[in-house]
Amino acid sequence: MPKAPETILDSSCTSSARAVEVGAAMESASDSSIRVPEVQLSSAAAGSRPMPVIGLGTAADPLDAAAMKAAVLEAIKLGYRHFDTASMYGSEEPLGEVLAEALRLGLVGSRAELFVTSKLWSSDAHADRVVPALRQSLSNLKLDYLDLYLIHWPISCKPGTYAYPVDEADLMPMDFEAVWEAMEECQRLGLTKSIGVSNFSCKKLGNILNFAKIPPTVNQVEMNPLWQQKKLKEFCKANNVIITAFSPLGARGTNWGTNAVMVNESLKEIAEARGKSIAQVCLRWLYEQGVTFVVKSFNKER
Numbered sequence: 467m468p469k470a471p472e473t474i475l476d477s478s479c480t481s482s483a484r485a486v487e488v489g490a491a492m493e494s495a496s497d498s499s500i501r502v503p504e505v506q507l508s509s510a511a512a513g514s515r516p517m518p519v520i521g522l523g524t525a526a527d528p529l530d531a532a533a534m535k536a537a538v539l540e541a542i543k544l545g546y547r548h549f550d551t552a553s554m555y556g557s558e559e560p561l562g563e564v565l566a567e568a569l570r571l572g573l574v575g576s577r578a579e580l581f582v583t584s585k586l587w588s589s590d591a592h593a594d595r596v597v598p599a600l601r602q603s604l605s606n607l608k609l610d611y612l613d614l615y616l617i618h619w620p621i622s623c624k625p626g627t628y629a630y631p632v633d634e635a636d637l638m639p640m641d642f643e644a645v646w647e648a649m650e651e652c653q654r655l656g657l658t659k660s661i662g663v664s665n666f667s668c669k670k671l672g673n674i675l676n677f678a679k680i681p682p683t684v685n686q687v688e689m690n691p692l693w694q695q696k697k698l699k700e701f702c703k704a705n706n707v708i709i710t711a712f713s714p715l716g717a718r719g720t721n722w723g724t725n726a727v728m729v730n731e732s733l734k735e736i737a738e739a740r741g742k743s744i745a746q747v748c749l750r751w752l753y754e755q756g757v758t759f760v761v762k763s764f765n766k767e768r
């Protein structure tokens with residue numbers, strides 16, 4: 467007899483996230499008791515899947531593809547269905563392989579249960595390169611469509627360059643209107659269910675909202691208890707744009723983050739008082755802010 471469903475995040479949420487039982491999705495997971503709240507994306511194509519509030523990140527430098535694949539399989543067994551990648555991370559191909567394996571093993575019933583996000587790199591942020599770049603990402607991922615495609619950064623760079631950090635000499639201003647129109651074309655073609663942006667300020671997001679025929683549905687930005695994004699959060703809420711927080715733990719131990727969040731004394735006190743880890747406190751805080759989040763660990767214990 468299946469256990470009664472219980473949510474990983476309790477029901478005191480006041481956010482736009484609504485608790486939805488991921489019924490069929492969980493049926494095939496090894497632990498069928500986990501419910502993950504989900505949010506409906508405003509301008510997504512008809513019939514699209516809501517976004518689970520928690521997703522697993524796949525950015526690492528250097529990327530250990532075997533560790534990533536093992537982590538994704540464990541995450542799927544726990545009930546994760548939302549995965550975040552980008553052409554720049556080099557994780558699209560191994561993620562595609564492990565998702566196909568999960569489907570083969572019956573850990574996921576069908577593609578429709580998954581929510582996969584990828585991102586347009588700056589050197590492809592030119593009107594004529596957007597659709598081909600997404601087709602390449604789909605080929606890497608061995609998928610017919612993405613659930614969400616994001617402009618990675620509000621900046622273009624010289625076509626054909628894939629360095630990070632970007633060489634300053636290669637940077638170019640983005641033609642926002644032309645690039646966004648090409649993103650809309652991606653959704654119209656059915657290559658992605660929804661489109662959005664990443665690392666956009668209120669001003670840049672407002673600019674896109676002014677001319678968009680399909681408004682961006684998500685803005686993925688760094689957000690954690692030490693970087694609260696108060697102004698952007700209000701702006702996004704007022705404009706029906708969902709924030710997805712990246713680096714929710716401050717990207718501890720990476721070459722783009724710091725340990726500041728994970729050694730913060732106030733967070734430590736809260737965690738001790740509540741019998742939780744600092745990581746759990748961070749994720750719970752984000753959930754109560756009404757945002758979705760992608761967090762990365764390739765460590766099974768975490």
Ligand SMILES: NC(=O)c1ccc[n+]([C@@H]2O[C@H](COP(=O)([O-])OP(=O)(O)OC[C@H]3O[C@@H](n4cnc5c(N)ncnc54)[C@H](OP(=O)(O)O)[C@@H]3O)[C@@H](O)[C@H]2O)c1
Nearest residue numbers: 523524525712713714715716717719745761762763764765
């Ligand atoms: N749109 C963008 O520009 C952008 C930028 C950065 C990231 N992202 C996305 O957001 C995802 C998450 O962000 P992030 O990877 O930068 O940072 P993060 O999730 O805040 O932190 C990841 C780091 O924290 C460690 N960690 C995880 N759980 C832990 C725990 N319970 N205790 C101690 N350490 C823990 C991980 O190491 P272990 O693996 O060893 O556990 C990893 O080094 C990325 O993977 C990527 O998909 C997007």
